[in-house]
Amino acid sequence: MKISEIPLTSGFSSDYDPETDTWTLTCETNDGGAYLPVIRLNTITEQVPDQYTSLCFDYRSTDDINTIDMVMYKVFLGSATRTYEFDRTMKATDEWKTFRVDLAAQRTATTVRFLNKAGQYQDIRFLGLPVGGAIQIRNIRYDVNEFPFKDLSISYEGESLIEAEDFNGAADTKAGHSSRHNQLPELNTFYTHPTGKYFPIYAWGSVDFEGGKGDEAPAFLQKQYQELWDCGFTITQGTAWPGVDKAFLFDGQEINGVKINLREGTELSMICKAGLSNYSEIQSTVSSVKSSDRLGGWFIMDEPHRKHFPQMTQKVNWIREFDTEHILYGNLLNISTDMSAIGFTSYDEYVHTFMREVGTGFISYDYYPVRQYDDTKEIYIEPDFFNNLEIVSKLAKYYHTSFWAFAHSVASNCGKAGVSYPTPEENHMRVQIFGNLAYGAQGVQYFTYKCPNPYDGYTYYDAPIDVNNEKTPVWYMVQNINRDIHALTWVFLGAEFLRAGHTNAETPVGCTRLTKDMLPDGINSVTSDGQGVCVSLLKNGKNLFMMVLNGDIHNAQKVTVEKEIAVKRVLMDGTTEAEAAGSKEYELTPGHFVLYLVSEDEPETEVADVPFYETSDYRDDADDVFITPDQNASGGHYISAMGDPRWNGYSVILPTNGDRTISREEAISNWVLCLTIRLQSRLIWM
Incomplete structure (x- = not known):
């Protein structure tokens, strides 16, 4: 959808930026009758799909606008057929927000038959905008009935509690969230291991x-x-x-x-x-x-x-x-x-x-x-x-x-x-x-x-x-x-990557700082006297491995592993040797690693018959951003057991600045949880 015109009787003066597809609208007249701040949307050319029951647009506003309505027209009649007053307020904001209103009743009512036929168009009237007030609007669309983000205050000191239900309300504020699946095409093929018993x-x-x-x-x-x-x-x-x-x-x-x-x-x-x-x-x-x-x-x-x-x-x-x-x-x-x-x-x-x-x-x-x-x-x-x-x-x-x-x-x-x-x-x-x-x-x-x-x-x-x-x-x-x-x-060969953490004083960009809860049960800590090491967990069948890699290309590092369980150390020739509980030091030259077989009785991962996007909820409805729940939220600090434990998809919204913090917008994006259950998760800012 788009703004097709500013009617002659509109109280708006307007400016349009085609590069950003943004309208800037300033209210010069609002007499409550003949001249109102109003915009006209383009005529639809075909019936809008039934699942699109919300009108949405992104906006900025100088003022709260508590009275907004929409006048519905049919071009072949040339006159208004219905007027519908929105029950939502556009809050004043200098940040881009999403305004979303539920139109499900208008879509389904036989007396209205809204958006069901080519030739319909609408005026949106911002009746509550005072003279001198201004709004900016972009990305007008009809969408499925999902909620806007709830405004949250996030403290950078101490703890902030973010409740999943804050993200799971519907636009009508009554129904619960209904998960959305982006309709991706089925993959043409799946990976077939090409080299038999050998690693490729x-x-x-x-x-x-x-x-x-x-x-x-x-x-x-x-x-x-x-x-x-x-x-x-x-x-x-x-x-x-x-x-x-x-x-x-x-x-x-x-x-x-x-x-x-x-x-x-x-x-x-x-x-x-x-x-x-x-x-x-x-x-x-x-x-x-x-x-x-x-x-x-x-x-x-x-x-x-x-x-x-x-x-x-x-x-x-x-x-x-x-x-x-x-x-x-x-x-x-x-x-x-x-x-x-x-x-x-x-x-x-x-x-x-x-x-x-x-x-x-x-x-x-x-x-x-x-x-x-x-x-x-x-x-x-x-x-x-x-x-x-x-x-x-x-x-x-x-x-x-x-x-x-x-x-x-x-x-x-x-x-x-x-x-x-x-x-x-x-x-x-x-x-x-x-x-x-x-x-x-x-x-x-x-x-x-x-x-x-x-x-x-x-x-x-x-x-x-x-x-x-x-x-x-x-x-x-x-x-x-x-x-x-x-x-x-x-x-x-056949190993499943679980997670990786880094011990560097400054965590590598886009990576996660190693914390104790990332380590396998019985491993208390991994430290080094040098730049830092990469610690990864791999699962292969019932075997759980922990790999500690020196990624410094110049210097050897002395690595210390503290453990309260006995493990098997995997040697470079592929054999294993028993290693008792306690503290153990290793001298690792660049590119070399310590490899532990930590457990031989892990539950085996079930092989999925379909790609993950067909079996999970997620969102990627923001331009150029791929969004799902993220183990790497909170500035690179790992958060364990967040949300559905079966959810294996992760976001790639990653903090890239040196102090390892993320912005409010990144935090919101990373914490959009498309779950049908209500849960609470604690976000710890360190």
Whole structure:
């Protein structure tokens, strides 16, 4: 809906800002009769759906307006048919508020038949606005019968009690809240684990023809795949040639006239990307190789902008015509990307919309947080590395799916201005890889395996395999990390991320400060003598694990764990050893961690048959904001057992300022509880 005109008999003078779609209306005349402050809404072109029983708009006002009514017209009659006086007051406010009035009776009464036919329009008269008073109005709409936020006073000292029923009244002030489900499209596909008994370790830029000619090429390709497997990779990016991919996927194929089993001696899988550029190619390629036991999935697109989503969706749909079993791989940009490069005003909405519209069924994103200043050569880690993991892990949980994330394994000059990617170091890659795993990643990736040739002014060096197809020291670093992942597959593969807290004096942006109630029963505290550690909880079947990771890329930290129970410590070779109750100290170098098996008798999580949005209440009716109940409310302080304990969706409205407080508006957004029960929750401001 919108304001179509200010009638000639209106007492309003008006100014309209098209950029914000905001009307500023000043009352110059209000004689109670011929000249009143009135606006006219546009004529409806079809019947308004029955569920929309509330008139809503956002406003600011200089005065309380206690008398407001609406005159209903039918354009084909040319005269008023009904006048309805609102029973609500518009309170004076210099902040944007929502005015909402219940029209259910008018929608259902047979004598009124309001909004049931094209050609109807309405005048809204602000009878109680005094001369000289002014209002601003925007976002006029008919909506479902939900409540406006109740004004609350929140104290930043001590405690403030916020009652859920304050958020669960209806617009008529009588009925209770009726939960709303946003009607999202059904996902096209769900995540399918692609590597059998192995953890997915994916190599970008892996194997090509260069280095082998003629009948030497097949043997050289085979050697490269063997080296890839020996380095610990379990899944590889396909080549640029469908014929080579097919020779990898099926034994006994010919390359350059030579029959060869390219995958001999390995158990690698492949994500194919060649031969998928149009419908006919997809039909031919997918149909011919989908039966291979080594096919991991299909490559859709890398680092898309919003404008690429329809193209990706079309490709997803085409592939799904012929193969419904394998993963569809689309890789997203990261949180540090300029928003103009992704086409959204917030990163979480970028990921959220990708999942809703493209529907690949899982999330992959690349973030390479270890950087180096070109002038000083100082190496540092981007401060929002863990924030990206917080957002992606929550949305993966929300959609009942998995996510994959990266480590940067090549030096290059393709960073932002004044910054480059340094020569990879093992500990730097460990922070990235095991940081991802601490947040429940179900696949890790390296960019890149083979060093790319220079292009567009970008240069690369010190990848695991150099431009001459020789191993570098980085190859052995990657092999060491991958060996550890394989040993701990029983921990990480299939693990469900529960939560993570950080002990840093200044909590990483977007993350949660560790508190005692976040720890498993029997673990009293985790502290360190350094910058701080990440403490995460993972559940795998009946096993509950606690992981303590040193995310400082420069310094070792002495970590102390105080516990009143005996646990099993999981060693890097995957074995366990008993550890008694009491205090224990560990010296953790960068990227290394302590891993406890805390419990072996946890209730197993039931696997959902449908995405989480089909089984829960939530709200995302604010522009560019994704809102649900949030364990991270209160400036990053964890609040346990808030609301429905079965509610596994979380908000990604996160505090980003240095003192770890959130605004009143953020607090309101984070505490909108769409529950059909009445409960009380205590919000503690610390």
